[in-house]
Amino acid sequence: MSKQSRAATSAQRLSIVEDMTIYHAADQKQILVEALAGCEELELDLSAVSEIDTAGFQLLVLIKREAARLGKRAGIVAHSPAVSEVVDFFNMAAHFGDPMLVPAQEAR
């Protein structure tokens, strides 16, 4: 489902490889919240997420807010095209403040 690798005691990287859609939202919420609870800094690797919908996007908002509330950090270190498209669409890229790789050739 998702791999966790402990790079350091404080920073933890979490890769989500499944679609971030409503069908997985419940499981993924659990994983995200638990991962955040177990570390100081959560690095999300979403480069393998081929599809994301509003439910998945909400989870990103949630984990960002949760991290801020707990004084921790949660950042997206890698976006898949689908993820960056949705984050852009909802105009939350600035709010999230994660470095996004802008493809050389923009789709639009």
Next chain:
Amino acid sequence: MDEITSVFVTESREQLEAMEAALLQLEDQPTDADILGAVFRAAHTIKGGAGVIECQFLVAFTHVVESALDKLRNGEIAANADLIALLLACSDHMGHLIGVLESGAAAPDDGLRADGDALLARLQRDWLSAEGAQDATPPVAAPDEALESSGGGAVETDCWHISLRFGPDVLKNGMDPLSFLRYLGTLGRIERLETLADAMPPADEMDPEACYLGFEISFASSADKAAIEQVFDFVRDECVLHILPPRSKLADYIQLMMALPEDNMRLGEILVRIGALTQAELDEGLRAQSAGSENAEEDAVPAPLGEILVEQRVVQPELVEAAVVKQKQVTDKKAAEARLIRIQADKLDRLIDLVGELVIAGAGVNLLASRAGHADLTEATSIVSRLVESIRDSALQLRMVQIGETFNRFNRVVRDVSKELGKDIELVISGGETELDKSVVEKIGDPLMHLVRNAIDHGIEAPEVRVERSKPPRGRLELNAYHDSGSIVIEIVDDGGGLNREKIARKAVERGLIQPGHTLSDQEVYALIFEAGFSTVDQVSNLSGRGVGMDVVKRNIQSLRGRVEVDSHEGRGTRFSIRLPLTLAIIDGFLVDAGSAGYVIPLDMVVECMELEAGGGERNYLNLRGEVLPFIRLRELFEIPGEPPRRENVVVVKSAGQKAGIVVDQLLGEFQTVIKPLGHLFRNLRGIGGSTILGSGEVALILDVQALVQIAARDEERSLSYSPGGRSGVAG
């Protein structure tokens, strides 16, 4: 294909059917507002749904069709045969596009796209552009031209302001706000969009499947308010939607902020950020607001947005009323939908299977109870078996559908084919409410289509020929269905030329199907048309007449345990009757016994039972109240060894209007029969329709009464032809 798409495909197909039916009605009543409305609604619903599932090619095509329909509805253009034919072609094309979607392809192939473009071009040229319509261009193309001129970002007040708060259940209901917003993007340009997640509770309480998002959108578009509202039609009940037109008053924005759940300051910031207001305007507005707040406290009950808007003279009262009526319609429609449940057919089949097992198990219990001779137990089991019977009937009823829908499809076929052939044909449908098993309905469509096309193509003559033969120029084709002793009969009747007996016989001789000089009854000759590779038409049209078909029709019908018969009068017409069993699963049976084995006769076919008079001799017919009744002995037919009992019984059965007797040893009474099909090995067995399991666990064979009656009738005919005096012997 995901679930939403498959629901969309199913529903759109229904909408298309409705649209087609309404268009056909329109031919007769081109100005009927209800019908026009129905056509428009169907197209509109399809477009809306296509937008939600982001099927661009379907949206783009349907949009133009919808524009034309809108004009039609508003009386700007009048329907005539050309337009209706074009719209019918468009509805077909929409069907193809839905097929593309269903197949999972991303876009229609070039051929289909070219077809679509050609249709759109015709619509544009003949019906839209002539009237100077500008909103007829596809929505994707429209927005780009507008508002680009303002330079340095659109002027703030030139944009619509849309404020959206989605209800928590939107996602669970399979609707993704993202899709709506993307669809909104096709109507214009989303200048700025701000996402508000303030409604989202802390992580512990947050339901990942609920939607907490709200949006403030600055939207540049030349679309009108109704069009923007329509984007959100599907979630209308589940979201709070506020739309402020361009150049709204500052006060409107303030009102909007009051109406929204979030904090005013935060909203104010957002409005400034998306460019709806300037900071100065906001400050001024809030100042005015707080100054007036003391007075406002008293009437703090928030007025509905509609009233506010009317008060502000932003919207005409009629407009609001129209919106309210529309909302109500949407709710009403939802309520009507709620009374229908869509379920997977295999779930239903599973239920029927289980009911079948229940019937068998119940029979076992009954048997044990009657053996035990315990009165209370017998009574209890009889109540149970009555309930089981009701469950069986209701379960089977679930699968029953009316045949009318299938029949109605032929309106279009008859119209199109007769036009193509230059014939004038009226389709008369009766008995559309006759119900039969869904699986049968699905499979009967193709054979019916073939017979109908045949009737139009070969049966009914061209108007000139008809007049020559002193018939009315308008041909008549009837589709009729009715129930008859446990079967459903579907008739296709035409008043055309009828079958040419001589021609068929000649052809049959040519093909070596019959020997020359062989005399056949009319029935037998007509039945030859169902032989493989048989066609008497001299010229092959593109509709039928290729000689493939009738044999396939017959095979299809036989695979449903049915039969097809043809009756014809030269010069007066032809009648095809298809006789099918009502259901394929469970029947009421009549259990009899011959030798040591049980046999089941479908109860619907049993007319009466009587004792066989001793000393009937070797004759296979008896005198039933002055009527000749051929019979067969099960013992002889199945070569059951042993001596027949002293008293034998005759069960008189009737099939397709023909009576026959079946001679058995014993009558055992009614029995609920779960039909278990026989294996492939027994496929060619005549006289056995299936098997069933008795309460005792023994297997009983179900008799194929139709086949038995035929065997009996044929045997009798043969014996009569051998001994010409036979008939008078019986009558006397």
